[in-house]
Each structure stands twice: as C-alpha cells, then as structure tokens.
Amino acid sequence: MTLAVSGGDLQRLRKLNSLAVVAALRAGGPMPLTHLAERTELARATVKQAVHDLIEQGWVAEMDPSAGGKGRPARRYRFRAEAGRVLGLDIGAHNVRAALGDLDGNVVHLSRVPVTPALTRDERLQAVDRAIDACLTGAGATEDEVWGAVAGSTGYIDLEGRIVLSRAIRDWSGAPLAEHLSARLPCPVVVENDSRLAALAEHRKGAARQVDNLVYLHLGRRPGAAVILDGAPLRGSSGAAGEIGVHPLFNLAASSDLLQASVSPVTSGLAPGEVAAALFEAVRQGDPGSTTAVLRYVKVLAMATAAMTLTVDPELVVLGGGFSRSADVLKEPLRAELETMCLRTPEIRGSTLGEECVAVGAVCFAVDHLNARLFNPAH
C-alpha cells in the first residue's frame, strides 16, 4: 500500500480498535484473542496490540489461568470493571440511599439513611453526606476512587441539574445539591430526576432488560413517570420529559390520594400509608367495594398512560413505586383500559428492583456518563 497515513491517524485507529475490544469484552465476558478478533472483525495482530495497550492502561486484565479447566487453555482477557467506582444517590422524603458501583453498573455496597419529610434543606444535605460516608466506609473505598456520581431526586430537574421544582420534598426546590456534591467529590456530578433513573435501572438490571423503548410509571403517593427510548432516558429539551403527572386532565397525584383516602370497611382504622396496600389485598380477596375503588384509580392511570403511549409508542410499560408490589392487581385492568384507547397496547410488567431502583439507576447512569467521556472516539 502506498497510502499517506499520518501519526495522528494511527492514534485514532488505535483508539478505535481499543474501543472495539473493550466493547466486545463488556458485552461478551472474558475471552481469548481469537474470539476477540472474531467479534471485533479486526486482525489478530491488531487485537493483540489493543489488548496490550488496554492492560497497560488498567482497563483489561489477563484471567487467572487456573480459572480454566483443560490443560494449556488459551489466555483469556476480561474487562476490569473494578478499575473504577461510581456513586449513585437517591434523595427522597423518607430515605437517602448511596450505592457504590463498579464500571459494569453492579452495586458493590449500598447504604440507607432514614430521614423525614420535615427536614430542612441543610439537614437533608447532611443526611446525604452521612449516606456517602457510610457507603464508602462499608465498601472500604475512598472518595478519590469515585470516578463519577449521579444523584436522583424527586422533581423537575433541568439539564444543568438544578432542582427547578420539587413538590414532594419540603424546602428542596432550588437546593444546591450539585454544588454540595461537587464540593466534596473529586469527580463530575450529575443530578437527575428519580423516575428517570428508576426507569434506567429497570432497563439495565430489572423488568425491562432487552427492551429499549418503554414508559416507566412510579405509582404511589407521589406519582412520576419517565420514558426510555433507544435504551437511554429521555430528558427532553429542558429536563421535563415524563412529567405527565401534572396534566390537569389526568391529575395522577389526586387520583392516588383518592385511593389512599378511600373509606371502606377494609381500610377503617388504618394509617394513611397503609390504606392502598389493604385495598389491593382486598381486591385479591374479591371485595367488591375495594375493586370499584381500585378500578376508578386504574381508569385515571390508563388515561395518562395512553397519552404517553400514543405519543412515544413504547413496547413496554413498567409499574414501579410503592404500588408496584400490587402490580398483579393493577396489570390486567390497566391493560384492558389501554386496549380501548391505543392503536397498539404495550406489554405491562411490575418492577423487579423495588425500593433500591433509583440508587441502582443512578449507578447505571454514572457508568453511562463515564463511558461517554472515556470512550467517545470523537475526543
């Protein structure tokens, strides 16, 4: 060949080859050079060079040969998910959670600090600090090992991570959460809406794996929603995507309040927080009054879900939040309502991640951000 190839071009090519190798190892698990060459469609010599570079940079390690069984197996290589750590936070009215994850988005330690809705802004930020401290201590890690942090919180959070409006947490609109975290963490910090992170968690680790287009509904006393398109959370042009709950025709918050306030023999004497679960249980037992109350709630829920479905046409709707424990009761009537309104009715599944989903989603999102920074071939 008589091509003019500059040193800069070769650097770019090496970087692209390294990216291809890292992507193959992350997707396919540990493998020998021969398999890597097949999966990346690169020449064996090229793959060997890339693996050499990546081992030097700390991204790839050779597997312990004893891990294999047969005599003289080919050397296998793996992505070093432990090369860095990310921090995921979930800051709510009743709990602050901190999760430390590896570069594959797996949580290695999670701490929970109970709080109350009555806390002041500063008290809540102090609780955030305590949760981070507990999590790092529990994982035997230090702040310097954290390569990226994502904090989830309830409310309308703009693209710069400012909490524009938070109705669910007292004194929280305008709280300087990103500044507070940036002051103590030596890494980039992202603040994101909690439903969006929960949706991402379901997509990566929960009920929506392998499903790239979905609507997530956070059902409970503080309803929320989020959209995942092409495997990524939809933020919208100002961070307000998924805020269907405020639409006056649906008024999701009021509908779940109505459910909580249902007066029925089944729920008399219960604390407000216990009413919904009792109603759902009574529906399972066939109680007609409870069934009527729950169907009324489902009707409102279906109107909002249909509006989102007719806008983005998701493959799947995931029911999350406190009421997701009763997804068995909600799924079928919701499906039946959607059937009458949508051109194509999405599948409906209950969340499988429970109350840790926002923290798990924050860890996954931190990994996504890190990948974008580390592996963006344009830079």
Next chain:
Amino acid sequence: MTLAVSGGDLQRLRKLNSLAVVAALRAGGPMPLTHLAERTELARATVKQAVHDLIEQGWVAEMDPSAGGKGRPARRYRFRAEAGRVLGLDIGAHNVRAALGDLDGNVVHLSRVPVTPALTRDERLQAVDRAIDACLTGAGATEDEVWGAVAGSTGYIDLEGRIVLSRAIRDWSGAPLAEHLSARLPCPVVVENDSRLAALAEHRKGAARQVDNLVYLHLGRRPGAAVILDGAPLRGSSGAAGEIGVHPLFNLAASSDLLQASVSPVTSGLAPGEVAAALFEAVRQGDPGSTTAVLRYVKVLAMATAAMTLTVDPELVVLGGGFSRSADVLKEPLRAELETMCLRTPEIRGSTLGEECVAVGAVCFAVDHLNARLFNPAH
C-alpha cells in the same frame, strides 16, 4: 511507529476519512483542501487521498476554477448532490404528489395529480404511478436514476411499511403500497406516516431548522401529530408514535369537525371546507362569536399538545396542515393554554412549507435512509 496495522484496518481508516470529508463538504459547502483538513482535523495528505478516492467514486467534484474571482485561487471541492436522485411521494385523499430530490434533499421537480376521496385502492395506486411518471418526465430523469424512495400516507403505518389503519382514505387500510412501488422502482422503498414526514420537512427545510426536538401538529379536518427527537422522526416500537389524535379525552378529529360545523352568521352559506378559514378571518376582525368557537377548539388542541409536551418536552411546537395558514390566530391562545398546564412551555411556530411539506419530508427521509446505507462505517 512499530504498530501492527493490517490491510483491513487501513481500508476502514480510509472509509472513515472519506466519511469525514463528505460530512465536512455537505455541512460547509465547497472548500479547498486546507479548510477540509482544518474541519476534519485530518492531515492534509490524508484529506488529499480521501478527496482523490471520492472523486473517483463520483461523490466529490472539483469546482470550476472560473467560479473564484482572484488570480490562482486554491482548488475547491464540492459534494456532488447530483450524483444520485431520490423520490418522495405524498399520497392523500385529494392529491398525490411526487417530488424528485438530490442527495442534499433539495427538490428538483414536483408533480401533483389531483384525486378524489372516492377512488378505489387500485385507482389511487394508478394515480401514484401517473404522478411518478410526470415527475420523472418533468425532471428529465429515469427510474434507474432513483436511488431511494419514500412514500408518505395518512394512517397508522407499521415499521414494515404496512398501512395498518387509514381512516382518512377510503379502501386504503392494508393497501399493498410498498409492494406496488417496489415492483416498478429499482431501489429500496419506505412507506411512512405523512405527519412524521411533514415534521421532518419542517426540521430540515422549514419552520424548525436548527431545532432538534419538536412536536408537529397537522391541523385540519384530519388531524395528525408527530415527534422529532434528536433530529430524527420518532416512529416508536410499532410505528404508532404521535397518534395522540385517537386519545378519547382529546378527540382532536371531533374538535376540528366541531369547528367546521360552527353555526355563526360569519359562516352561513359556506361549504364545509370553507368554514374554518372564514372563522379564523372573523377572529382577526374581532368577531366575538367566532372567537369563542376558535378558543373552544384551541382548548382541546392544548390538552392534547400538553400531553405530548409533558411526555417528550419539545423545544418547539410547529402548527402544520390546512389550519396552519391561520397560525397567527391560533398561536397566542394555544401558548396561553399550554402555559397553565406545562412545566416549560415550548415555542410555537406556524409551518412555512405549506401543502408540499409531506413530499419534501419524504425526499429528506429518503436521503437519510440513503446516508445510513452508504455512509454507515460499520458496513
């Protein structure tokens, strides 16, 4: 350097370099090698090689030196948009349009064949053929020069291009449009929802240039809607994205029918198709009865628009379709209604492309598909 670089790697690198050069020329217009090297951040020798390759392949041409003014200007190169042709079709109840475009998505010829809603399926397909014939003849082109075709039609069209449901055109659900076109055109054929193509046209050539996230509303007797995210039309998991018009709470079709049927001194004696325009004109003149009727329509429109806005958070809402000529009357009251419902109110603009927008969008979409096939570095 002592890198192991295979022949396959160099081929990949050459392809990437060519892509970078084509992208720079398409975005920046004709330019000399020096500028190309700056814009692509490639070495001058690399750019020279890429331009040489591209001229050989027919993608790039040297500009006529007389085009410059000064003595001995540097040679400039341009992308050859005329290297291929694409065909865009708009198949409606009252008109069939065929537009021939170049590889930059500019329409070089457009033909229109008037039809009636009463046509049978076969008669409409024959009208499509006549429109294509007239367009090719008018442009002095043959079918063999068409590299890709996109046909827009009203209705729910699935990802395989099947017309699942079309209420606006008689005998059209299930029509074998893609098969019909594929049988006579020697290129890939895509069938797509017409509102989605109109939205794309506004994004590329009309009211929404430079705006990557928008909601498009087709306002008129057959309302429709579409969403553009990150500069691409959102199809959804089954092709049903944007079908908010069927939501029972909004019932957009009924609301515009109501407007058409308004009984007012202003509209007495008018044909149904003339009522809306007369009402809008009367609003401009300050007629109170007409204003009440139009505001009632805007309220319903706003409810549907708010549901889409709260789901995807667009930067802009474009008003298209027949009523877009009265965007001046609709914009302000629609904005005021949205303001009360949305966390962030998008800007509102009227369409600038008028009745040819679906055909123009089809041409743009055909170019997008062609780019994806021609310039996908993975293949």
